[in-house]
Amino acid sequence: MNGQIYLTNDSEHDAVWTWDLFCRVVDNYGDAGVCWRLARDLAARGQRVRLWIDELHALARIWPQIDATRIRQQVAGVEVAHWEAASSAEPGDVVIEAFACDLPAGWPARMRQRQPVPVWLNLEYLSAEDWVQGCHGLASPREGMAKYFFFPGFERGTGGLLAEPGLAGRRAAWAAAEAAQWRSAQGAPLADVYISLFAYEVPATLVDAWLHGPLEVCCLVPAGRALRQLCDLLQLPLPQTGSCVKRGPLTVLTLPFLRQDEYDHLLWSCDLNLVRGEDSFVRAQWAALPMAWQIYRQEEDAHLVKLDAFLGRYCAGLPEDLTAPLRRFWLAFNGAGQLDWPGFAGTLAAQGPHARRWAAHLHEQGDLVTNLVSFARSKLQ
Secondary structure, eight states, X not given: OTTOOOOOSSOSOOOOOEEEEEEOOOSTTHHHHHHHHHHHHHHHTTOEEEEEESOHHHHHHHOTXXXXXOSEEEXXXXXXXXXXXXXXXXXXXXXXXXXXXXXXXXXXXXXXXSSSOOEEEEEOOOOOOXXXXXXXXXXXXXXXXXXXXXXXXXXXXXXXXXXXXXXXXXXXXXXXXXXXXXXXXXXXXXXXXXXXXXXXXOOHXXXXXXXXXXXXXXXXXXXXXXHHHXXXXXXXXXXXXXXXXXXXXXXXXXXXXXXXXXXXXXXXXXXXXXXXXXXXXXXXXXXXXXXEEEOOOOGGGHHHXXXXXXXXXXXXXXXXXXXXHHHHHHXXXXXXXXOOHHHHHTTHHHHHHHHHHHHHHHHHTOOHHHHHHHHHHHHHO
16 A cells, blocks of 8 residues: 555556545435545555545544544545644645535635646536436536536446455455355354345335245344334344344344445345445445445435436346336335335345346446546646
């Protein structure tokens, strides 16, 4: 990591730049999770990275080496600093507003004074909507400079998804034996289906279907909101980490709140991953296993438009007998329609090959950091 030169397909060596990444935490751990993964990936490729974040406690939950009481610190090759400390800092070569968070007061003026003027980027939320490809990379005049809009995405013409080098190989090497050993080490019993659960809202109808279905379900749940809701639905006290609670054919295994790298192991070790937001959604796609996504809710059900746009891409080319139960379950998981767990569960075996093909398709688009560095280089050199 230290002193490593970043390599790309476009040139033998890239310059090393200073990247300023600004993050305001809105979606609990989602915004922090995306920004921390981006910062670590840039640093691992030899770039100098400063992450300015307004909620260090959220970051410390997903990466315990972070000391939430320190204003500045160096962790995993990244300079992590509280948002307010940016008031006395000079801008680097690339300045990124994560999710339109806006810059601290005085930063645009200091950016204009710097020569060359930094590349100013707004890293947008992930969306599968058609208009994204047309807007990716466009500039808008702001404060006497150009601000570029950088969109993650699922197709050519977007920024791609976050995926550190070697991810596909590590996931592929995580064979069935490793998955079984990992589950056993966590205390999971034998079951017909293993499900990871990380959700904003746990549907009561889904839990009821697990309780009254024919399958032995083991639900692996990290400590947090979903676990509390699940226990409320089961009328159980909050269990201790590492403990199992069994109700009929449903077993709930309580896990600690996992750091990012450990969360991948959970995803790779389950038959179905129920995920939320953006970061866990992306990692579930790279896991190349059946999944269902609970999107962040928006007013007037605007989130359902985004969900439908993704399903249109994800289900393209699938036969109707697989598409129909998949769409029904995803929509019901997001509060729209009747939940049909038996119908969805019956397609899990067929969903596996499709999930692997989808992950291969995503890799063909190039990863977000490679595309981001290439874009910055085109503006700086």
